[in-house]
Amino acid sequence: MNGRNASSLARTSKASCSSSSSRRRRRTTRTNVRCKAKDYPKPNLDVTSNENYQRAKQLSGKLSKNYSGKNKEKSVIVIGGGLAGLSTGKYLTDLGYSVKVVERLKILGGKVSAWQDKDGDWIETGLHIFFGAYPNMMNLFKELNIEDRLQWKKHTMCFAMQDYPGEFTEFWFPENVPAPFNMAAAILQNDKMLSWEEKIKTGVPLLPMLIGGQEYIDAQDELSVSEWMKKNGMPERVSEELFIAMGKALDFIDSDKLSMTVILTAMNRFINETDGSKTAFLDGNQPDRLCKPMKEYIEGNNENGTKGEVIVGMPLREIMIDEASNEVIGVRVGEGDEIMTADMYVSAMSVDALKLYLPTAWKTMPFFKQLDELSGVPVINVHLWFDRKLRPYDGLVFSRSTLLSVYADMSECCKEYENKEKTMLELVFAPCDAQSGAEVNWIKKSDEEIVAATMLELERLFPDEIKNANLLKSAVVKTPRSVYRAIPGRNKFRPSQSTPIRNFTLAGDFTSQKYLGSMEGAILSGKLASEVVDDRLNSSRETFSIPPKEVHESVLLRST
Structure with missing residues (x-):
C-alpha cells in the first residue's frame, strides 16, 4: 500500500x-494536546516506601546469594525464548546452573519479538510500554545495566475525547507529590471526562481495594467489570470514559467480558505507587535492546562467568517422559528430531502451546487438566x-x-x-x-x-x-493467541510454577502471579520458576518445599 x-x-x-x-x-x-519530544528523568523507584520494588529486589538478591559454583554441574533446559524463558534463563544463570534456552523461531522475544522489513523498518509484534509499576522488569534493567535504554515520558495519561473528533485530554500527575495524592490531583484537575459527582461515585467503591489490598482484588475475579460496577453503584459513564479504554489496553477485551481483577490490579499499583503509572518506551527494537542483553548474560556476560546457551530456530517436537514415574527424560527438538536431556526442564511456552505438547499421561492429571480453562486472546x-x-x-x-x-x-x-x-x-x-x-x-x-x-x-x-x-x-x-484471556473466574485455574512432576517447572505470564498477562508477569514468572528449580535441584526430600498450588475443586470433580 x-x-x-x-x-x-x-x-x-x-x-x-x-x-x-x-x-x-x-x-x-x-483541546489540542501537543508535545515536543523530550525524555524525562528516570524515576527513583528504589525507595523504602515502594514495597513492590523492594520485594522484587529482594527476590533477585536471594537468587544471586544462592549462587554456587557446584551448580554448573547441573543442567536445565528452558523451552521458549520469550521474556518468561529468557528471564528464567537469566536467574538460573545467577544461581550458577548450566542453562540451555531453546526457541522455535529464529528470533527471540515471543510476544515482544520484532523483525525488519525490506526497507529496514522494524515490525513489532505489539506496542510495548514499560510502567513504573513493573518492579521486576525495572530490577532486571538495572541488573543488566541497561536502564539508560528506557525513554521515560512525562507523567500523564492521555485520552482521545470520544464526542469531539480531534480533541484530547490529559490527566497530569504533579511532580514531587507522593502517592496517592498525585493521582487524586490528576483526577480532580481534569474536568473534561468526568463530572464531580461521577468522580465521587467512582472513588467510594474503590475504598475497599485500598483497605483490603491484593486479597480484595483477587476476590473480584469472578465478576466482570460491568457486573462489579453495577454491584457497587458506579456510574456507567465511568466505564465508557475510563474502564473500556483500560481493559482493551490491559488485556485486549471489552470491559463487559473482562475480569474486574485486571482493572483493580492496575489501579491499585497506580494509586499506591508514586511513579506506578509513569511510562517509558524502549529506545529501539526489542530484539537488540532487551532480548540480546539477556541472551548475552546467559551465555557468559555475567559477574560469575557462568556460561549457558541460547538456541533459536529449534522447535519443540515432543516432551519425552518415563512411563513409570511420569518424569521428563528428554525433549525432542529441531528438524532432525535431536534429543536433548537435562536434570530439570522448564516450559516457558504460552498456555496454548503447552497444551499442544503435554504428554498424554499428564493430560488427565488435575494440575494439567486445569489448563483447559485457559486460552490466549x-x-x-x-x-x-x-x-x-x-x-x-x-x-x-x-x-x-x-x-x-x-x-x-x-x-x-x-x-x-x-x-x-x-x-x-x-x-x-x-x-x-x-x-x-x-x-x-x-x-x-x-x-x-x-x-x-x-x-x-x-x-x-x-x-x-x-x-x-x-x-x-x-x-x-x-x-491469534496472545496473553491469556482474563475473563471472569480464570485466576483459580492459573497453575503455579511448581508442578507435580519432580523435574518439570512452568514459567509464563499465565502462571500464578499477581501481575497477570503482562511483560512484568512474564519476568516475575521466570524468577519464581528459577526459585522452584533451585529448590528441587538442591533438595533430597521427597516432598517439595515449594509445593504446587492446589487445584480448584471444580477441576477435581471433572477429573474423577
Missing part, C-alpha cells in the same frame, strides 16, 4: 465500524507510515475507539525510529473476535481490510491532519 491519500482510503473502505454512543456533554473549548498490531507529521505527541495515547485500544507515534517516542518529517503510528487493534467483544471477527480479516478500518478511526483522531496525509506503507501483525 503506497502513496495513497489517507482520507480517500478511509472513505472508500467497505469495512464496517460501529461507533460508540456516549452521552454528550456541553462542548468545551478545543487474539490481538492485532498495526503499523502506519505517513509522509508528514499528523500531530506530534511523545507518549502513549488511549484512543477511546471501538476498534483501537492504544497507540503511539513511534517516530516521536523511540530514538531508533525517530523521524522529524514523517509519522509512524503503531496501533493496538482490539478486541479482535466475538469472545473478546468485537462485532467483527477481525483476526480473520485481510490486512487490507484491517488497515482500511484503522484509517476510518484515524479520521476521528486527526480529522484535519489526515485530509492531506499520504499513507506510504503499512504492516499488520496478527497474534
Whole structure:
C-alpha cells in the first residue's frame, strides 16, 4: 500500500465500524494536546516506601546469594525464548546452573519479538510500554545495566475525547507529590471526562481495594467489570470514559467480558505507587535492546562467568517422559528430531502451546487438566507510515475507539525510529473476535481490510491532519493467541510454577502471579520458576518445599 491519500482510503473502505454512543456533554473549548519530544528523568523507584520494588529486589538478591559454583554441574533446559524463558534463563544463570534456552523461531522475544522489513523498518509484534509499576522488569534493567535504554515520558495519561473528533485530554500527575495524592490531583484537575459527582461515585467503591489490598482484588475475579460496577453503584459513564479504554489496553477485551481483577490490579499499583503509572518506551527494537542483553548474560556476560546457551530456530517436537514415574527424560527438538536431556526442564511456552505438547499421561492429571480453562486472546498490531507529521505527541495515547485500544507515534517516542518529517503510528487493534467483544471477527480479516478500518478511526483522531496525509506503507501483525484471556473466574485455574512432576517447572505470564498477562508477569514468572528449580535441584526430600498450588475443586470433580 503506497502513496495513497489517507482520507480517500478511509472513505472508500467497505469495512464496517460501529461507533460508540456516549452521552454528550456541553462542548468545551478545543483541546489540542501537543508535545515536543523530550525524555524525562528516570524515576527513583528504589525507595523504602515502594514495597513492590523492594520485594522484587529482594527476590533477585536471594537468587544471586544462592549462587554456587557446584551448580554448573547441573543442567536445565528452558523451552521458549520469550521474556518468561529468557528471564528464567537469566536467574538460573545467577544461581550458577548450566542453562540451555531453546526457541522455535529464529528470533527471540515471543510476544515482544520484532523483525525488519525490506526497507529496514522494524515490525513489532505489539506496542510495548514499560510502567513504573513493573518492579521486576525495572530490577532486571538495572541488573543488566541497561536502564539508560528506557525513554521515560512525562507523567500523564492521555485520552482521545470520544464526542469531539480531534480533541484530547490529559490527566497530569504533579511532580514531587507522593502517592496517592498525585493521582487524586490528576483526577480532580481534569474536568473534561468526568463530572464531580461521577468522580465521587467512582472513588467510594474503590475504598475497599485500598483497605483490603491484593486479597480484595483477587476476590473480584469472578465478576466482570460491568457486573462489579453495577454491584457497587458506579456510574456507567465511568466505564465508557475510563474502564473500556483500560481493559482493551490491559488485556485486549471489552470491559463487559473482562475480569474486574485486571482493572483493580492496575489501579491499585497506580494509586499506591508514586511513579506506578509513569511510562517509558524502549529506545529501539526489542530484539537488540532487551532480548540480546539477556541472551548475552546467559551465555557468559555475567559477574560469575557462568556460561549457558541460547538456541533459536529449534522447535519443540515432543516432551519425552518415563512411563513409570511420569518424569521428563528428554525433549525432542529441531528438524532432525535431536534429543536433548537435562536434570530439570522448564516450559516457558504460552498456555496454548503447552497444551499442544503435554504428554498424554499428564493430560488427565488435575494440575494439567486445569489448563483447559485457559486460552490466549487474539490481538492485532498495526503499523502506519505517513509522509508528514499528523500531530506530534511523545507518549502513549488511549484512543477511546471501538476498534483501537492504544497507540503511539513511534517516530516521536523511540530514538531508533525517530523521524522529524514523517509519522509512524503503531496501533493496538482490539478486541479482535466475538469472545473478546468485537462485532467483527477481525483476526480473520485481510490486512487490507484491517488497515482500511484503522484509517476510518484515524479520521476521528486527526480529522484535519489526515485530509492531506499520504499513507506510504503499512504492516499488520496478527497474534491469534496472545496473553491469556482474563475473563471472569480464570485466576483459580492459573497453575503455579511448581508442578507435580519432580523435574518439570512452568514459567509464563499465565502462571500464578499477581501481575497477570503482562511483560512484568512474564519476568516475575521466570524468577519464581528459577526459585522452584533451585529448590528441587538442591533438595533430597521427597516432598517439595515449594509445593504446587492446589487445584480448584471444580477441576477435581471433572477429573474423577
